[in-house]
Amino acid sequence: MTTPTNPSTNAPAAGGDATRAESGSPAPSPNGATGAATPPLVARRGWEGRYFEDFAVGDVYDHPLGRTITATDNTWFTLLTQNTARLHFDQHYAAQTGFGRTLVNSTLTLALVTGQSVTDVSQNVMANLGWDEVRLPHPVFEGDTVYSRSIVLGLRPSKSRPDVGVVEVRTHGYNQDGDEVISFRRTLLAYRRGHGPQPPALPPLPDSSTAR
Template sequence: MSDDFTTDQREREASGGHAYGRYFEEFEEGAVYKHWPAKTVTESDDHLFCLITMNHHPLHLNDVYAAQSQQKRNVVVGPLVYSLALGMSVSDISGKAIANLATEELSHPNPVFHGDTLFVETEVLSKKASASKPDRGVVKVHTKVLNQDGVLVAEFKRLVLVPKKNPGA
């Protein structure tokens, strides 16, 4: 191990590494972050997620059952779509978070199918410094999930508690 090895996130970022997340001051209302990379959802992803969460609904796991549904094929389970979107946004939104405080208005207006590629973008709606703790603030964001055709397949708002870079400023 080298003598200049450090595990401190600020020191590592100062070395030129990609900043992971943002401090409170770095969020701007109205900013939109187009998260990268996108993710193609495979049948394996969907089945594994269903099995580890014990969601055995046949619409997600059974081709014969799904063929008789209104979609005529398997539909990716909604919590996987939400989890992927949340995870894809971490490096831009909550990588420095103290806590995720709430998720609001989660909806799935259109289905996701095996083989769909999800693109995620997040808009900063508001930010408010904490009145009781000067080293942090709450950021409210709106995340949208679109498939490869630009169709909205999920969206949600969330409140994230993030630290300030300069708590005394």
């Protein structure tokens, strides 16, 4: 299940401009003597997700986090969505089916793999436009661990909104054995850089001699 990725687009964002809080005087050593100055604090920007300009057709993103689906996950999701298919919560019933055991709710698999892709694909999304071509080639069972990757299929400017662009990706989910358990095509509106909502600015860093 190894596909080369584009290191220029699949790597975390660079540190960017750093904000330093310089200490005005050397910090005292534990025994009270004045020693070398405490290294300055450095604020580095974390991963902020991709904007429309950051995508390129053909990019492949191997999403970093896998997730083991437990029986509790399956039961709670089935209850939450009012799904009455006994195959997902009745072990006696499920044992009599061709699967022989409880099957993970397929819409849980869809939700999980979509969520796994957000860090790389839609952290800066304005809206999802649709999921198409959903395929479930292999069952998912309680205890399976799901991993995923996405491939950028298409990009185009929005005709009605200059602050966003349309991104199309195909996302694939795999279990721990490398079996493909789901695939789908997703279309979304991604903000252009500088046009999306921004979190509030944090307070300035304190003096490095008193911050630790």
